Amino acid sequence: MWFPRLASDRVLRGQALDAPFVLTLRQGNSDRLHCLNARAEAAGLHRGMSLADARAFCPNLVSRPARPEHDARFLAALRRWAMRYCPWVGLEGADGLVLDVTGAAHLWGGEGTMLADMRARAARAGLTLRLGLGGTRGAAWARAHYGEGEEPLEALPVAALRLDEAICTPLQRLGLRTIGDLSNTARAPLVRRFGPEVLLRLDQALGAVPEAVSPRSDPPHYGVRQTFPEPIGLVADVMAATARLLEALCHKLRQHEAGARRLMLTLRRVDQGSQQVELRLAAAMRDPARILPLFERGVAEVDAGFGIDQIRLEAIVVERLPARQHGFAPARHGAEQLNDLITRIGTRIGLENVLRFLPADSHIPERSFIIASAAYSAAESGWSCPRPRPLRLFPPEPVAGTGSRPPMRFRWRRMALETARATGPERIAPEWWLNDENWRVGLRDYWRVDTRQGRRLWLFHTPQNPGWFVQGEFA
Amino acid sequence: MFYASPLPFPLRVARMHEVCGPGAVTFAAIVAAKAGGTVLWVREGWLPEALHPPGLAAFLDPARVLVARTDNQTDSLAVAEEALKDGVVSLVVIEITRPLDLREGRRLQLAAKAGGAMGLCLIPEGMGSNATETRWRAAPVFDPEHGDSTLMRWEIIKNKSGTFGAWHVRWDEQAHRLHVVSPVGERPGSAGSGA
Numbered sequence: 222m223w224f225p226r227l228a229s230d231r232v233l234r235g236q237a238l239d240a241p242f243v244l245t246l247r248q249g250n251s252d253r254l255h256c257l258n259a260r261a262e263a264a265g266l267h268r269g270m271s272l273a274d275a276r277a278f279c280p281n282l283v284s285r286p287a288r289p290e291h292d293a294r295f296l297a298a299l300r301r302w303a304m305r306y307c308p309w310v311g312l313e314g315a316d317g318l319v320l321d322v323t324g325a326a327h328l329w330g331g332e333g334t335m336l337a338d339m340r341a342r343a344a345r346a347g348l349t350l351r352l353g354l355g356g357t358r359g360a361a362w363a364r365a366h367y368g369e370g371e372e373p374l375e376a377l378p379v380a381a382l383r384l385d386e387a388i389c390t391p392l393q394r395l396g397l398r399t400i401g402d403l404s405n406t407a408r409a410p411l412v413r414r415f416g417p418e419v420l421l422r423l424d425q426a427l428g429a430v431p432e433a434v435s436p437r438s439d440p441p442h443y444g445v446r447q448t449f450p451e452p453i454g455l456v457a458d459v460m461a462a463t464a465r466l467l468e469a470l471c472h473k474l475r476q477h478e479a480g481a482r483r484l485m486l487t488l489r490r491v492d493q494g495s496q497q498v499e500l501r502l503a504a505a506m507r508d509p510a511r512i513l514p515l516f517e518r519g520v521a522e523v524d525a526g527f528g529i530d531q532i533r534l535e536a537i538v539v540e541r542l543p544a545r546q547h548g549f550a551p552a553r554h555g556a557e558q559l560n561d562l563i564t565r566i567g568t569r570i571g572l573e574n575v576l577r578f579l580p581a582d583s584h585i586p587e588r589s590f591i592i593a594s595a596a597y598s599a600a601e602s603g604w605s606c607p608r609p610r611p612l613r614l615f616p617p618e619p620v621a622g623t624g625s626r627p628p629m630r631f632r633w634r635r636m637a638l639e640t641a642r643a644t645g646p647e648r649i650a651p652e653w654w655l656n657d658e659n660w661r662v663g664l665r666d667y668w669r670v671d672t673r674q675g676r677r678l679w680l681f682h683t684p685q686n687p688g689w690f691v692q693g694e695f696a
Numbered sequence: 697m698f699y700a701s702p703l704p705f706p707l708r709v710a711r712m713h714e715v716c717g718p719g720a721v722t723f724a725a726i727v728a729a730k731a732g733g734t735v736l737w738v739r740e741g742w743l744p745e746a747l748h749p750p751g752l753a754a755f756l757d758p759a760r761v762l763v764a765r766t767d768n769q770t771d772s773l774a775v776a777e778e779a780l781k782d783g784v785v786s787l788v789v790i791e792i793t794r795p796l797d798l799r800e801g802r803r804l805q806l807a808a809k810a811g812g813a814m815g816l817c818l819i820p821e822g823m824g825s826n827a828t829e830t831r832w833r834a835a836p837v838f839d840p841e842h843g844d845s846t847l848m849r850w851e852i853i854k855n856k857s858g859t860f861g862a863w864h865v866r867w868d869e870q871a872h873r874l875h876v877v878s879p880v881g882e883r884p885g886s887a888g889s890g891a
Contacts, residue, residue, distance in 0.1 A: 555784065562779060563762070576764075577761065577762055586748070586750075590758075600759040604750060604757070606750040610748060611748055612752060613748060675835055696754065696836075696846045
């Protein structure tokens with residue numbers, strides 16, 4: 222199955238247009254034509270032409286930027302559709318499908334009727350489709366791209382062998398125009414001149430070398446839904462339905478040894494409005510009994526309106542969660558409970574606001590630790606600090622003082638303080654490889670100052686830019 | 697024994713406690729060190745003073761501390777209540793910025809009782825709630841003897857099931873213990889009151 226105009230057909234399915242239409246792709250510095258509709262091709266345009274030239278040829282040209290990722294998704298959808306004909310469907314390039322219909326054609330009443338059905342359905346869907354049927358994958362490709370129907374393979378040009386231009390042109394110069402010519406030629410000189418690819422492709426087309434169709438398996442879809450005959454509105458009912466869906470979803474997760482990290486519950490109301498409850502879990506989970514209570518808060522906030530008639534549960538982010546032996550590790554229970562708590566707190570203030578401290582490798586006090594989201598990091602020990610550090614740290618607050626010894630008396634936060642003992646200095650140099658605004662003043666000499674009033678402060682002096690600041694308070 | 701009553705420490709679990717004064721954070725760190733298990737520290741995101749984990753390491757392993765950063769006090773209280781009720785964390789420290797009313801204080805107290813966890817409110821002076829079990833005032837004290845001292849004066853100013861009192865304490869970083877010391881130059885018994 223070859224969809225020669227897959228991209229433009231996809232766009233034109235959304236809006237009917239009776240004019241030459243092209244999709245353009247930015248290549249280098251210019252927009253080039255990527256996919257054309259039949260009218261544009263009739264106007265003499267071709268793929269790879271620059272858009273400016275095409276405009277000159279055809280002033281009423283309608284163009285849109287191409288979106289290859291959407292096309293790929295569309296082709297994947299078509300692949301799923303094509304599984305109605307046979308279970309063995311693979312992708313062929315960016316715009317084709319390859320179906321292994323061996324043993325499946327008779328279900329459709331023979332190959333002819335099956336092809337007719339394909340053509341009819343594709344035409345109804347507004348897709349240009351070219352079909353090729355052959356005993357091998359190469360033969361089918363050749364007929365789809367270069368043939369019109371059931372003509373013998375030997376009559377097709379050599380380009381139908383999936384050879385690129387650089388090989389086809391010399392072959393044609395040698396007078397080997399069709400596949401039949403090629404297969405009648407001595408093989409050894411061909412290999413010597415063109416490399417092994419020509420004969421490999423030829424053999425694949427003629428069936429001498431096998432070529433498998435490799436169907437791509439669908440990634441598992443973690444979504445379940447339920448539609449109700451009568452709309453529901455009570456929280457208890459919604460929770461009961463959620464429990465049922467969760468059971469099914471978790472079963473699927475267990476089969477694939479995966480755990481959900483983010484879940485989305487979509488509640489569709491009878492007036493077609495839909496409400497969503499998002500649940501972000503602190504750890505990958507697949508235990509319905511543990512996940513269900515976490516939904517309570519979100520579900521209670523939903524406005525049911527005139528009732529909810531469909532509910533859909535989807536695991537948006539899934540992580541691997543191998544099956545674990547349980548029964549021997551009671552210590553894990555506490556960790557799981559803590560994760561549940563983090564999730565519950567996270568539903569209120571956001572999972573990124575539940576934090577933990579991780580040690581960092583820096584002498585700069587502000588950078589000697591990292592604050593990381595607790596849900597996405599593991600606890601790390603290994604805090605070592607050779608010198609006492611304050612318990613509290615704040616942005617530097619200037620105090621009056623001169624000289625390189627701490628001031629004997631100073632005012633800080635409207636308190637008159639008197640230095641009783643000063644310990645230091647400890648010199649910390651800025652990390653020159655990082656451009657930090659706060660460290661522009663240069664070196665810092667840190668002092669621990671015990672005041673007679675009791676407060677034990679962490680002061681620093683900046684010798685290169687004289688000034689005194691308070692940055693922390695000791696225990 | 698210099699004091700009329702022994703220091704009521706460690707604090708009672710499954711209760712709310714409050715601490716004010718300049719040494720409140722140190723008090724909380726010592727309570728956390730003694731509590732064991734995971735500690736949840738709830739604070740509002742805009743507060744400028746931050747915990748400094750290398751300094752916290754003198755009291756407890758900072759890996760045991762989880763910080764919840766909230767937008768406002770309502771969220772702080774909700775998070776604290778949730779955590780207290782759950783009981784998987786041993787201590788919940790809440791930094792509050794406006795006075796707790798009776799209902800909020802009582803709800804925290806009930807949550808602590810339900811979960812069996814201890815709650816500690818760091819309050820600005822005079823913003824406590826009536827539902828709390830104890831209220832402390834902690835202030836650092838200058839120690840002429842030791843260079844890197846953590847000498848503090850802890851005063852209990854509200855106690856539902858005991859008497860008031862004031863003690864000078866010092867945290868021993870090596871032994872991870874709290875020592876009650878006699879204040880220099882003060883006569884024994886002057887700080888104690890009541891029974």
